Amino acid sequence: MWLRPERPPRDRRLTRERIVDVAVAVLDAEGHGGLSMRRVATELGVTAGSLYWYVRTKDDLLELALDRVLAEVSADPGAPGWRPALAALARSNRAMLLRHRWALSELTLRPNLGPNALALAETGLRLLERAGFAGADLDAAMAAVNDHVVGAVIAEVAWHGTLERMGESGAGWGERAAGYLREVAARHPALARRMAATGEIDVERESERRFEFGLDCLLDGLAARRLAPPPP
Amino acid sequence: MWLRPERPPRDRRLTRERIVDVAVAVLDAEGHGGLSMRRVATELGVTAGSLYWYVRTKDDLLELALDRVLAEVSADPGAPGWRPALAALARSNRAMLLRHRWALSELTLRPNLGPNALALAETGLRLLERAGFAGADLDAAMAAVNDHVVGAVIAEVAWHGTLERMGESGAGWGERAAGYLREVAARHPALARRMAATGEIDVERESERRFEFGLDCLLDGLAARRLAPPPP
DNA sequence: ACGGCTCCTTGAACATCGTTCAACGGTATT
DNA sequence: AATACCGTTGAACGATGTTCAAGGAGCCGT
Numbered sequence: 001m002w003l004r005p006e007r008p009p010r011d012r013r014l015t016r017e018r019i020v021d022v023a024v025a026v027l028d029a030e031g032h033g034g035l036s037m038r039r040v041a042t043e044l045g046v047t048a049g050s051l052y053w054y055v056r057t058k059d060d061l062l063e064l065a066l067d068r069v070l071a072e073v074s075a076d077p078g079a080p081g082w083r084p085a086l087a088a089l090a091r092s093n094r095a096m097l098l099r100h101r102w103a104l105s106e107l108t109l110r111p112n113l114g115p116n117a118l119a120l121a122e123t124g125l126r127l128l129e130r131a132g133f134a135g136a137d138l139d140a141a142m143a144a145v146n147d148h149v150v151g152a153v154i155a156e157v158a159w160h161g162t163l164e165r166m167g168e169s170g171a172g173w174g175e176r177a178a179g180y181l182r183e184v185a186a187r188h189p190a191l192a193r194r195m196a197a198t199g200e201i202d203v204e205r206e207s208e209r210r211f212e213f214g215l216d217c218l219l220d221g222l223a224a225r226r227l228a229p230p231p232p
Numbered sequence: 233m234w235l236r237p238e239r240p241p242r243d244r245r246l247t248r249e250r251i252v253d254v255a256v257a258v259l260d261a262e263g264h265g266g267l268s269m270r271r272v273a274t275e276l277g278v279t280a281g282s283l284y285w286y287v288r289t290k291d292d293l294l295e296l297a298l299d300r301v302l303a304e305v306s307a308d309p310g311a312p313g314w315r316p317a318l319a320a321l322a323r324s325n326r327a328m329l330l331r332h333r334w335a336l337s338e339l340t341l342r343p344n345l346g347p348n349a350l351a352l353a354e355t356g357l358r359l360l361e362r363a364g365f366a367g368a369d370l371d372a373a374m375a376a377v378n379d380h381v382v383g384a385v386i387a388e389v390a391w392h393g394t395l396e397r398m399g400e401s402g403a404g405w406g407e408r409a410a411g412y413l414r415e416v417a418a419r420h421p422a423l424a425r426r427m428a429a430t431g432e433i434d435v436e437r438e439s440e441r442r443f444e445f446g447l448d449c450l451l452d453g454l455a456a457r458r459l460a461p462p463p464p
Numbered sequence: 465a466c467g468g469c470t471c472c473t474t475g476a477a478c479a480t481c482g483t484t485c486a487a488c489g490g491t492a493t494t
Numbered sequence: 495a496a497t498a499c500c501g502t503t504g505a506a507c508g509a510t511g512t513t514c515a516a517g518g519a520g521c522c523g524t
Contacts, residue, residue: 221449
């Protein structure tokens with residue numbers, strides 16, 4: 001994908017950029033399922049076939065959209081040490097994934113080697129280099145932080161989606177689910193304890209708390225594995 | 233989904249179980265994109281419409297398939313302490329996700345409250361309870377481990393997929409990519425250093441190494457946050 | 465043994481999707 | 495002014511998920 005440069009054109013009513021703009025907008029508004037070539041085309045006042053002049057396939061368009069939103073995550077240049085800086089980068093990454101929830105499903109099955117993805121990797125690596133990591137541990141440390149971000153957001157999105165579906169299922173839901181829940185609770189005491197302890201909880205707050213907890217654990221482990229203190 | 237019990241039937245040539253069997257087989261063999269209602273139906277010697285007697289929608293079928301493979305992950309009952317036991321559970325989880333790579337994309341956007349998912353949560357929670365976790369930290373610790381597993385497998389699958397696509401792109405690929413790579417290397421020195429250091433590497437081995445690295449970091453952090461030593 | 469009833473399967477249909485392609489109008493080059 | 499090419503159209507193809515009237519197959523009550 002990133003090998004195919006855009007045509008140097010003449011009168012074009014369209015652009016890759018404008019197409020990706022609309023695609024991201026549609027994805028943000030209606031999620032993964034809401035994106036279709038025809039939808040993007042109508043939004044641009046054009047027929048679906050035209051898009052294929054600028055984009056080889058729908059997958060390519062998704063790849064472009066993914067890289068577009070990856071540009072939104074950035075490091076905080078004013079962070080005092082490697083640890084706050086790395087945490088800030090992770091938080092920025094998480095915030096972006098929560099803004100564009102469709103990006104996760106794309107990230108899952110699509111390789112992303114776009115310019116913004118690579119730039120993001122670069123800033124992360126430099127951060128860890130200054131922190132005192134090198135060699136194979138550098139890659140592993142970077143991966144560990146990214147994995148935690150991705151895994152945490154996946155869990156949050158799935159959780160949020162579950163509650164949304166419950167809301168959609170109309171009023172009589174609780175009664176039909178009660179039997180199932182009772183059976184589950186009987187079979188799984190530890191799970192029942194946790195469900196009882198956390199009554200009505202705010203998914204966003206709790207997800208953020210868990211994210212910070214895991215991030216702290218991870219950073220503790222990373223700090224212990226640093227080769228050298230950060231250079232002065 | 234888990235509220236709808238199967239019909240008590242008469243002569244049925246089909247069963248939910250047989251349908252899910254075939255669905256999992258097709259998914260394993262041909263991935264997410266290879267699954268269609270018609271495909272499953274023909275595999276069972278039946279027309280597509282018949283499936284809708286047993287399954288309300290394709291999404292429901294995927295939910296069933298996901299819970300089916302979730303049954304494959306299990307804890308090692310003979311693990312000596314909480315830490316090896318938790319690590320074994322995480323490894324078993326990872327192994328399952330690598331066996332059924334399609335399960336990841338489903339896990340991403342689908343809530344999973346199936347019986348096997350809940351049983352899995354139960355064993356994890358019991359493990360952490362015995363390790364000395366309680367209250368909100370218990371949930372957070374469980375989530376942190378799961379997040380690392382999911383995130384790590386996602387990264388591995390995406391990486392593997394990238395290399396596969398490169399292989400498909402025919403011979404002349406390297407030449408067309410060389411310019412892009414050179415530009416990337418020039419713009420991103422740290423990235424270039426890492427790419428140069430790790431020449432031809434085995435994706436599976438390296439992914440496993442990174443997984444264990446991150447897991448160790450995480451477990452270190454968790455150990456430090458334990459409320460009490462494990463009860464005798 | 466027969467009628468009636470419910471369970472399950474069929475086959476055709478609908479809408480929508482990604483993608484292709486011949487045709488065609490407008491723009492720049494010669 | 496003639497030509498060549500760029501960008502768009504509109505129709506089409508095949509495949510997809512899902513629905514539904516119709517019909518056959520087994521069981522029940524009489």
